[in-house]
Amino acid sequence: MAGALLRSLLVLGGPAVVPVLALVGGRPVAVLLLLPVGGLLATAAATMSVLVGGGLGPWYAVLALAANLAAVVPLQRRGVPLRASRRDVLLLLVVIGAAGYPLLALRSSAFGYDARSIWWLHARLLTSSGGYVAALHNPAYDFSHPTYPPLLPASVAVAWLLHGESSYRLAQLIVTAFNASAAALLGWTVGQVYGSRRDRSWAALPVAALVVLAAFGIAGGSATNGYADLFTAATTATAVVAGLVLPRGRTALAVAVLCAECAGSTKNEGLVNAALVLALVALRYARADARSAVTPRRWSGLTFPLICAVPLAGWPLAVSLHGGRLMEVTTDAAVPQSTGYRLLTTAAAIAGQLHLLPVVAVLSLVTALLWWPARRRLRLGSSGWLWLSFALGVAALSGIYVAGPVEIRFWLATSVGRTTIYPRLLLICEAATIVRIALSAPLPPARDVAPFAHG
Amino acid sequence: MSRLGPGRLLAVAVTVVAVAILLLGASSAVPATRTLAGAEAARRHHAANARFSCIEAQLRSAVPAGASVAVVAGGVTWRQRLTELATPGLSVTTDPRKADYLLDVATRRTGKCDGYVLLVVPG
Numbered sequence: 001m002a003g004a005l006l007r008s009l010l011v012l013g014g015p016a017v018v019p020v021l022a023l024v025g026g027r028p029v030a031v032l033l034l035l036p037v038g039g040l041l042a043t044a045a046a047t048m049s050v051l052v053g054g055g056l057g058p059w060y061a062v063l064a065l066a067a068n069l070a071a072v073v074p075l076q077r078r079g080v081p082l083r084a085s086r087r088d089v090l091l092l093l094v095v096i097g098a099a100g101y102p103l104l105a106l107r108s109s110a111f112g113y114d115a116r117s118i119w120w121l122h123a124r125l126l127t128s129s130g131g132y133v134a135a136l137h138n139p140a141y142d143f144s145h146p147t148y149p150p151l152l153p154a155s156v157a158v159a160w161l162l163h164g165e166s167s168y169r170l171a172q173l174i175v176t177a178f179n180a181s182a183a184a185l186l187g188w189t190v191g192q193v194y195g196s197r198r199d200r201s202w203a204a205l206p207v208a209a210l211v212v213l214a215a216f217g218i219a220g221g222s223a224t225n226g227y228a229d230l231f232t233a234a235t236t237a238t239a240v241v242a243g244l245v246l247p248r249g250r251t252a253l254a255v256a257v258l259c260a261e262c263a264g265s266t267k268n269e270g271l272v273n274a275a276l277v278l279a280l281v282a283l284r285y286a287r288a289d290a291r292s293a294v295t296p297r298r299w300s301g302l303t304f305p306l307i308c309a310v311p312l313a314g315w316p317l318a319v320s321l322h323g324g325r326l327m328e329v330t331t332d333a334a335v336p337q338s339t340g341y342r343l344l345t346t347a348a349a350i351a352g353q354l355h356l357l358p359v360v361a362v363l364s365l366v367t368a369l370l371w372w373p374a375r376r377r378l379r380l381g382s383s384g385w386l387w388l389s390f391a392l393g394v395a396a397l398s399g400i401y402v403a404g405p406v407e408i409r410f411w412l413a414t415s416v417g418r419t420t421i422y423p424r425l426l427l428i429c430e431a432a433t434i435v436r437i438a439l440s441a442p443l444p445p446a447r448d449v450a451p452f453a454h455g
Numbered sequence: 456m457s458r459l460g461p462g463r464l465l466a467v468a469v470t471v472v473a474v475a476i477l478l479l480g481a482s483s484a485v486p487a488t489r490t491l492a493g494a495e496a497a498r499r500h501h502a503a504n505a506r507f508s509c510i511e512a513q514l515r516s517a518v519p520a521g522a523s524v525a526v527v528a529g530g531v532t533w534r535q536r537l538t539e540l541a542t543p544g545l546s547v548t549t550d551p552r553k554a555d556y557l558l559d560v561a562t563r564r565t566g567k568c569d570g571y572v573l574l575v576v577p578g
Contacts, residue, residue, distance in 0.1 A: 110500030110503075111500065112500070116507075116539055117535050117539065121538075124542045134546075140547045140548065140549045141547075143535050143538075213480070214480030216484040218480060218483070225500075356479075360476065370462075428477065431473045431477055432473070434469060441462070441466045
């Protein structure tokens with residue numbers, strides 16, 4: 001199984017090397033982006049397979065080749081100088097190590113219900129040419145929500161096609177690898193908040209490790225039993241930190257866009273949040289460009305995120321053209337529930353997951369009021385962007401629960417712990433940023449408060 | 456002590472609380488199966504998955520590839536599992552009249568799949 005996993009990860013991450021280097025250069029973060037970007041290639045292959053026809057395997061090969069050819073020219077123009085300070089290499093090793101510890105659970109964790117009913121059933125459908133399109137029209141598969149975005153099922157299906165068998169254990173390992181890479185990527189990105197100031201950069205290492213461990217802690221068993229929630233939440237949170245918290249820059253923008261694409265290609269709520277985050281990133285960069293004396297370049301911070309949001313519509317378009325209903329859900333509410341009742345029940349359930357919100361909010365307010373010069377000196381985005389992302393994410397999630405026809409108490413009981421991973425990760429990221437700013441707060445001038453100290 | 460003014464003390468307090476939040480979040484990264492409840496849940500899931508794999512093997516030997524099947528099993532779980540296990544080699548239909556075979560699951564003391572047995576009835 002170890003050999004099969006390694007081969008699968010090579011087939012999924014290998015074709016992503018050149019495109020990732022073209023986007024972020026020879027930075028250590030490139031290592032953490034290989035698997036997620038490989039998943040995007042698998043997503044594109046699944047989309048073409050459904051839209052145009054043909055098998056997933058051939059489409060994956062064609063699109064992987066096309067992506068690499070398209071990346072050659074930008075890569076040659078940009079060059080690939082290795083840009084890795086000793087601290088950055090240590091940070092990479094720390095987040096990878098931190099992501100490895102919770103994987104001990106794989107020794108005993110079993111496949112979850114949704115892993116079988118949704119993600120791996122989708123992977124089964126993708127392994128047969130035409131099978132997925134047939135399922136879109138077949139009510140027998142309504143319980144499986146075949147319109148859900150395909151990043152993880154497509155990646156698993158690529159591995160199954162490679163090995164000629166549909167092993168659920170292999171699927172579990174692959175999905176867990178995606179979850180781990182997303183958690184490590186989040187830790188890395190939060191570590192970048194600590195910049196490179198020598199007198200503070202050491203704090204990036206333990207904080208980044210704690211963020212990675214917190215991601216696994218919040219996700220609980222869903223991190224290793226085949227569920228897609230941690231990958232969706234961590235990539236969305238990474239997009240927020242990279243695009244709205246870190247100092248504006250080309251690499252941060254590229255990481256934000258790639259992560260938003262991954263989130264939007266994994267789950268429906270990820271699609272909604274990815275679109276919202278990309279819009280906020282575009283707004284932040286556009287405001288900065290407007291205030292800048294420099295004439296906006298053609299690929300400005302406004303147009304790049306918006307253009308990159310277009311591919312998010314690929315899968316929804318493909319399934320819609322085949323008659324798939326994007327918001328189809330199973331109907332099992334025996335008694336109609338009023339909107340007010342659903343709203344109150346949803347609000348209580350979500351609030352019950354956000355225990356850290358009051359404390360983090362107070363800390364954030366204190367930090368913003370007292371130490372905003374430190375934040376400005378570090379060139380970090382205003383905490384308002386993160387809080388706006390948080391509010392929009394919670395609002396979108398609430399809207400999905402209120403508008404859906406599934407019996408609300410059952411639905412919340414079986415999912416709210418997973419669907420709130422994203423907002424809870426944002427609170428963790430804000431706490432990590434607060435540590436950075438508090439550590440950077442200017443010291444008061446030294447003064448002698450013991451006038452008789454010297455006699 | 457003389458150099459720790461109120462501003463510095465507040466910065467230390469904020470840092471401590473924020474780090475405590477990170478530690479609290481990270482503390483539950485312990486693999487769930489280390490708790491008794493987590494281990495029991497994992498055991499139940501493992502048993503269920505083994506049962507499903509056993510039923511899938513019966514399905515592959517009892518129904519020829521490419522045939523159409525209708526799942527008539529009662530209970531949401533078995534309906535979903537049989538549909539999943541039939542994919543992609545068999546064609547699943549919701550209309551029993553159009554199916555070559557009807558699929559159901561029954562409990563038997565002699566059932567080799569942890570007390571369960573697949574029932575395949577020609578349509």
